[in-house]
Amino acid sequence: MNALSSSTLASLIADLGDIPTVTDAKIVRRRSRDFFWYSPILNEQLDGKSADLIVAPRDEADVVRVAAACARHRVPLTVRAGGTGNYGQAVPLEGGVLLDVMALATxxxxxxxxxxxxxxxxxxxxxxxxxxxxxxxxxxxxxxxxxxxxxxxxxxxxxxxxxxxxxxxxxxxxxxxxxxxxxxxxxxxxxxxxxxxxxxxxxxxxxxxxxxxxxxxxAWKWIDVVVVFDDFMEATAFGYEAALADGIVKKVLAPITSPLPSYFGALKPYCPDDKSILIAMIAEPSLESFKSLLGGRGTITLETPTDDSPGQVPLYEYTWNHTTLQVLKSDRSVTYLQCLYPHDRLLEKVAEMRDLFPDEVLQHLEFIRFNGRVTCSGLPVVRYRDADRLNEIIRLHEERGVYIANPHVFTVEDGSRYKRIEADQLGFKHEVDPYGLLNPGKMRSFTSTRP
Amino acid sequence: MNALSSSTLASLIADLGDIPTVTDAKIVRRRSRDFFWYSPILNEQLDGKSADLIVAPRDEADVVRVAAACARHRVPLTVRAGGTGNYGQAVPLEGGVLLDVMALATxxxxxxxxxxxxxxxxxxxxxxxxxxxxxxxxxxxxxxxxxxxxxxxxxxxxxxxxxxxxxxxxxxxxxxxxxxxxxxxxxxxxxxxxxxxxxxxxxxxxxxxxxxxxxxxxAWKWIDVVVVFDDFMEATAFGYEAALADGIVKKVLAPITSPLPSYFGALKPYCPDDKSILIAMIAEPSLESFKSLLGGRGTITLETPTDDSPGQVPLYEYTWNHTTLQVLKSDRSVTYLQCLYPHDRLLEKVAEMRDLFPDEVLQHLEFIRFNGRVTCSGLPVVRYRDADRLNEIIRLHEERGVYIANPHVFTVEDGSRYKRIEADQLGFKHEVDPYGLLNPGKMRSFTSTRP
Ligand SMILES: Cc1cc2nc3c(=O)[nH]c(=O)nc-3n(C[C@H](O)[C@H](O)[C@H](O)COP(=O)(O)OP(=O)(O)OC[C@H]3O[C@@H](n4cnc5c(N)ncnc54)[C@H](O)[C@@H]3O)c2cc1C
Ligand SMILES: Cc1cc2nc3c(=O)[nH]c(=O)nc-3n(C[C@H](O)[C@H](O)[C@H](O)COP(=O)(O)OP(=O)(O)OC[C@H]3O[C@@H](n4cnc5c(N)ncnc54)[C@H](O)[C@@H]3O)c2cc1C
CATH class of the missing domain: 3.30.465.10 (Uridine Diphospho-n-acetylenolpyruvylglucosamine Reductase; domain 3)
Structure with missing residues (x-):
């Protein structure tokens, strides 16, 4: 972190006029973090990184003023919103301004x-x-x-x-x-x-x-559903059928292997020991068809309208990156991966990955459409040994045609499936951020051509 | 056709009480037809087939009464609704009652x-x-x-x-x-x-x-769109992209080869000579994304809200089986086929079929989802030579992995892709129609076990 000189900081703040700022180092440091601690690797690399100050524009005119001031003083600017990113996305690597945009909420x-x-x-x-x-x-x-x-x-x-x-x-x-x-x-x-x-x-x-x-x-009236299966591959096979059933309106389909559900706090009563589950959100009018498709293959243990009003924990907070979080709450020795399965060999590849790392990579899938095809995003919980082994696990996936968007790196390129930035994004970067002040260090293909 | 004896007819009508009937032979014969004349083969086979009378139940209680009477007198009963079926579906092969259910419309x-x-x-x-x-x-x-x-x-x-x-x-x-x-x-x-x-x-x-x-x-506000392309395969490739684009809300995507649009009456002003077209219905809020996806590849010649109110001809009346009808209006020498393309080799197979019959089988596709995958239903217009050649064309498709639901046959089995009836449909038939009176001759796997 290249902390700003106190003179630069002072003239920057002067330029900002009445735009609210926070310079209390403790607060600034706390707000400079996100959920990068999911990754033991990032946790080491990003620990201690902090902005110099928080600036909180009240409207777009304020944003323009901050942008101009940062350009003038060549001060880095990192936008921060909810701060829930997973890879240190909103962590300023080179200090400067943390731009809190939460007020632009109209x-x-x-x-x-x-x-x-x-x-x-x-x-x-x-x-x-x-x-x-x-x-x-x-x-x-x-x-x-x-x-x-x-x-x-x-x-x-x-x-x-x-x-x-x-x-x-x-x-x-x-x-x-x-x-x-x-x-x-x-x-x-x-x-x-x-x-x-x-x-x-x-x-x-x-x-x-x-x-x-x-x-x-x-908007549909969504129903949160938990279906319990003896075996994870059964949960996945049924989830796949439901994902392919275009006549059944759904919003999430997430097969999660045993023993992960045993970590699921408030959801545990619906997750019998040693069973795998499928978490689903189904539109109410499609619920009967969903059950008809299920037949006798699994047991529905929860069926309740989705409720994400204050104080409620909706079922989707056990899916996507939340699945890992639920486990991390009681076991900090795990981490996770982000996989993309090939749509044309889906079940075969899921079974293969499961067999390759039976106890080390605990399967959690999310059915998605990708380029118009039904496939799975995998967000398995990984029992972490060390960085070498993690990279080996990644390699073993990729060698077998399961693509990884690595959540243990902090640049846009390294985190992408193809380890590169889109050409038009890079070109656009030169247009909008000629001095390379926006979240510097995150787009590693970019080198500023302007002093 | 086994015409009812006049005594059976009389006792049947007596049993029907005040349920409206029509016995005027001319009217009955006219209403005993559907759109089977699309097929020169069916046109020969089904010509002249007729019910003995039309019965028009006013409600379900009437339907029950007609069903009982037909069972008692062992009189065939064929349901007829709009009469727009294509394969003589509603044509009574063995006379009897034509049950007009149009009044059950609540x-x-x-x-x-x-x-x-x-x-x-x-x-x-x-x-x-x-x-x-x-x-x-x-x-x-x-x-x-x-x-x-x-x-x-x-x-x-x-x-x-x-x-x-x-x-x-x-x-x-x-x-x-x-x-x-x-x-x-x-x-x-x-x-x-x-x-x-x-x-x-x-x-x-x-x-x-x-x-x-x-x-x-x-319900969306739908926009009827015609996009013109130099080449049919371009229209198909773009249609495929649009079909796969899950972020673009659409209702129909139909590539139609030149010269078919030249037969399209009122639509001709939007279909330049020698061009192929894509007919689309796009949700209004997705129209900008649709155009963005199209880029410079084709030219939009029509863009107007879908209107199927009385007196209007919506664009969808140039799609699906209507495409063939539009051509038949001025050229009775053509007929058509119904193909299902394999989802995993779609464009390749379309190109192959096009090359196999460049002037004889004029391509018209409909993008669909089938078992959760995007593929095409093909409803090409076929320049008809004779039954042998038509069957050869069907064989040449099937040999190459393009499945045909033959529209030139009148049984459920022959018209299906697998030339058979589902086991549970056949079983159910025995339960609900033990005497085999419902539309007899259409389910050829069925033999009544009751006299
Ligand atoms: C438990 C958990 C579950 C998650 N589940 C998902 C998931 O299901 N799917 C998913 O995609 N992600 C998921 N994430 C990641 C993250 O929550 C989401 O991407 C979320 O939308 C980020 O929003 P935020 O407001 O917290 O953004 P922040 O974390 O504040 O910012 C994210 C990135 O966007 C930049 N940014 C924010 N606002 C702007 C702006 N106005 N202009 C320019 N740049 C901006 C920031 O600089 C930063 O790089 C999950 C994370 C956690 C911890
Ligand atoms: C120009 C044209 C375009 C077409 N486009 C399409 C298309 O896009 N997609 C498509 O699927 N079809 C299409 N068809 C076929 C047909 O129009 C449709 O299947 C239509 O829905 C049939 O409805 P109908 O009321 O006309 O039925 P009818 O023709 O009256 O009956 C169809 C069949 O259903 C039976 N039947 C009707 N009502 C009942 C009932 N209440 N109980 C039991 N059996 C009953 C009849 O006995 C008959 O076998 C098209 C036909 C034409 C001529």
């Missing part, structure tokens, strides 16, 4: 099937607001109750709902983004259609997003 | 995502009725403006909407069916869940359906 407008919203809006607040009009977000991460729409687009990939719509990268899942550049005279750029992908999952290195136009899904 | 109830409706309701009337509550049928045939929901379930397979939900056979696409048996004392059976498939596409041989519980889809 829903600008909604139309049938589309909304335009400030980036700081929490996804749960969005869905609550939309409910009465019959719409909801197409997808959300399992951190919906604390994470923002901007953080999801800039740092996330998909989640609950991706079994229908695929991930954020699929055409049509981000309609437009409004971006502030980091220059002495910041510009505001509206990216529409395919171009909006330039800010997807670049960890805030390709501009400060202030507003997003997001497509909406018709 | 919507019993609707709930979010589900409706229960009398079989005689026209699908267009259903959607019009549902519109204000924000729902619509998940799928409908291109005959939506004249065909009934009962006829669709008993005789159809899928259509506009199947690119999202698959066909009627997919789990969850028929929730329940109420069926009257043909016995001296008819029973009423409620089939729910998977069991409801027993009446799907059995041409009314497995019971008289009186009511259906059907799942609904959230």
């Amino acid at each position: 829903i600008e407008w909604t139309k049938p099937g589309i909304m335009r919203v400030g980036v700081g809006a929490k996804m749960n607040a969005i869905d609550t607001e939309l409910q009465s009009s019959g719409w909801e977000l197409r997808m959300h991460p399992s951190t919906k109750r604390t994470a923002t729409i901007g953080g999801f687009v800039a740092g996330g990939s998909g989640g609950i709902g991706s079994v229908n719509y695929g991930g954020l990268r699929e055409p049509g899942n981000i309609l437009a983004a409004r971006v502030v550049t980091v220059e002495e005279e910041p510009r505001i750029i509206e990216l529409r259609g395919d171009a909006a992908q330039k800010i997807n999952r670049t960890y805030g290195t390709t501009g400060i997003i202030t507003a997003l136009e997001m497509p909406l899904a018709p | 919507i019993e109830w609707t709930k979010p995502g589900i409706m229960r409706v009398g079989v005689g309701a026209k699908m267009n009337a259903i959607d019009t009725e549902l519109q204000s509550s924000g729902w619509e049928l998940r799928m409908h045939p291109s005959t939506k403006r004249t065909a009934t929901i009962g006829g669709f379930v008993a005789g159809g397979s899928g259509g506009i909407g199947s690119v999202n939900y698959g066909g009627l056979r997919e789990p969850g696409n028929i929730l329940a069916a109420r069926v009257v048996t043909v016995e001296e004392e008819p029973r009423i059976i409620e089939l729910r869940g998977d069991a409801a498939q027993k009446i799907n596409r059995t041409y009314g041989t497995t019971g008289i359906i009186t009511a259906l519980e059907m799942p609904l889809a959230p």
Whole structure:
């Protein structure tokens, strides 16, 4: 961390006028963290990294002013929203400003099937607001109750709902983004259609997003369902059938192997010992068809309307990256991976991975659509030995055609499946952040050409 | 046709009491036909087949009374609804009663995502009725403006909407069916869940359906779009991308080769000479994403809200089996086929079939989901030579892994992809129609065990 000189800091703050700032080192250090501690490797690498100050713009005009000031003083700027990212995405590696965008939370407008919203809006607040009009977000991460729409687009990939719509990268899942550049005279750029992908999952290195136009899904009455199976592969085979059954409306299908459910706190009464489970969210009118498809193959132990109002723990908080969190709550010796299974050999490959690491890599899958095909994202819980063994496990997956988006690295490139950045994202980075001040160190292919 | 003896006819009519009947031979003969004339082969085989009388029950109690009377007198009974079937499905091969169920058209109830409706309701009337509550049928045939929901379930397979939900056979696409048996004392059976498939596409041989519980889809504002391409394979490749793009909400995607659009009457202004087209229905909020995906590859010549109100010709009346009809209007020398392409070699197989019969089999595809995978149903227009050549064309498709549901045969078995009936449909037939009176001759695997 290259701490700012006190003179730079003072002139920066002076330039910010009445925009709220926080300089209390303890608070700044705490807010400079995210959930990177999931990874024992990142936990060592990122420990102690901190911004110099937090700046909290009240609106887009404030954002422009901060961006201009940072450009002028060549001060790094890292956007932070809910701070629920997993790979130190929002951790400033070179200090500077931590831009807290939570106040940009206004829903600008909604139309049938589309909304335009400030980036700081929490996804749960969005869905609550939309409910009465019959719409909801197409997808959300399992951190919906604390994470923002901007953080999801800039740092996330998909989640609950991706079994229908695929991930954020699929055409049509981000309609437009409004971006502030980091220059002495910041510009505001509206990216529409395919171009909006330039800010997807670049960890805030390709501009400060202030507003997003997001497509909406018709809201269903969702039912949280737990189905218990003797064997994990049975849970997976049934989950696969349900995922492929286009006549059954669902939002999540997550097979989780025994013994993981034994860590599931409040859910334990519905998870008999030594059994695997399938967690599902099914639209109420499809519940009968779901049961008909299940036949006698598994036992439903929980069936209750999804409730993510304050104080409630919805079932989706046992899925996606939350599955690992539930285990970490009582066992800090584990970590996890993020796998993408090939759609054309899905069950075969899942069985192969399971057999390869029977006790070391504990299977947890999420059915998704990917490029229009049903497949699984795997988020297995891994009993951690050391970094070498973890990398070997990754290698053994990739050699066998199971792709890994490594959650133990902090750059955009290393965390991506292909270990590289999209060409148009890199090009766009030069346009919007010529001095390389946005979350520096996260996009390692980028070298600033401007002093 | 085994015409009823006049004494049987008289006692049957006496048993029917005040239920409306029609015995005027001209009218009966006319109503005993459907669209089998699409097929030159069926046109010869079925010409002149007729019922002896039409009976038009006013409600389910009337249906029970007709069923009892037919059982008692051993009179064949063939259900007829809109009469838009393609394979002589509703043509009585052995005379008897033609049961006109169009009066059973009441919507019993609707709930979010589900409706229960009398079989005689026209699908267009259903959607019009549902519109204000924000729902619509998940799928409908291109005959939506004249065909009934009962006829669709008993005789159809899928259509506009199947690119999202698959066909009627997919789990969850028929929730329940109420069926009257043909016995001296008819029973009423409620089939729910998977069991409801027993009446799907059995041409009314497995019971008289009186009511259906059907799942609904959230209604979108649909936009009719015509995209023009230089080459058919380009239209198909783009259609495939759009079909796979789960973030783009659509209802139909139909690539149609040049010169077929030149037959498209009112649509001709949007179809330049020698070009192939893609017909699409896209949800309004997805239109921008659809265009973004298209890029510069094709030219949009039509973009207008779908309107199927009286007097309007919606774009979907150029898709599915309507494509062939549009050509038949000015050229009676053609016929058609119904193909199912393998999902894992789709474009390759389409190109192969196109090259195999460049001028004889004119390609028209419909993107669908089938068992959870995106593939195409092919409904090519075939320049007809003779039955032998048609059968050879079918054989050449099947040898190359393109399955044919033959539309030139009139039994359930011969028209199915596997040339057989489902075991549980056959078993159910014995339960509900012990004397084999329902649409006799259509389920050829069935032999009555009762005199
Ligand atoms: C238990 C748990 C479960 C999770 N489940 C999922 C899941 O199911 N799916 C999934 O995709 N992710 C998941 N995540 C990761 C994370 O929660 C999500 O990606 C979430 O949407 C991040 O939102 P946030 O508001 O917390 O963003 P932050 O963590 O604050 O930021 C994330 C990244 O986006 C950048 N950023 C934020 N706002 C902006 C902006 N306005 N402009 C530019 N850059 C910006 C930040 O700089 C950072 O790089 C999970 C994490 C945890 C800890
Ligand atoms: C131009 C054209 C386009 C078409 N497009 C499509 C399409 O896109 N998709 C598709 O699947 N089909 C299509 N078809 C076929 C047909 O239009 C549909 O299947 C339609 O739904 C049939 O409905 P109907 O009311 O006309 O039924 P009918 O033709 O009257 O009956 C169809 C069959 O169902 C039986 N039946 C009807 N009602 C009942 C009942 N209550 N109980 C038991 N049996 C019953 C009849 O005995 C008959 O065997 C098309 C046909 C044409 C001519």
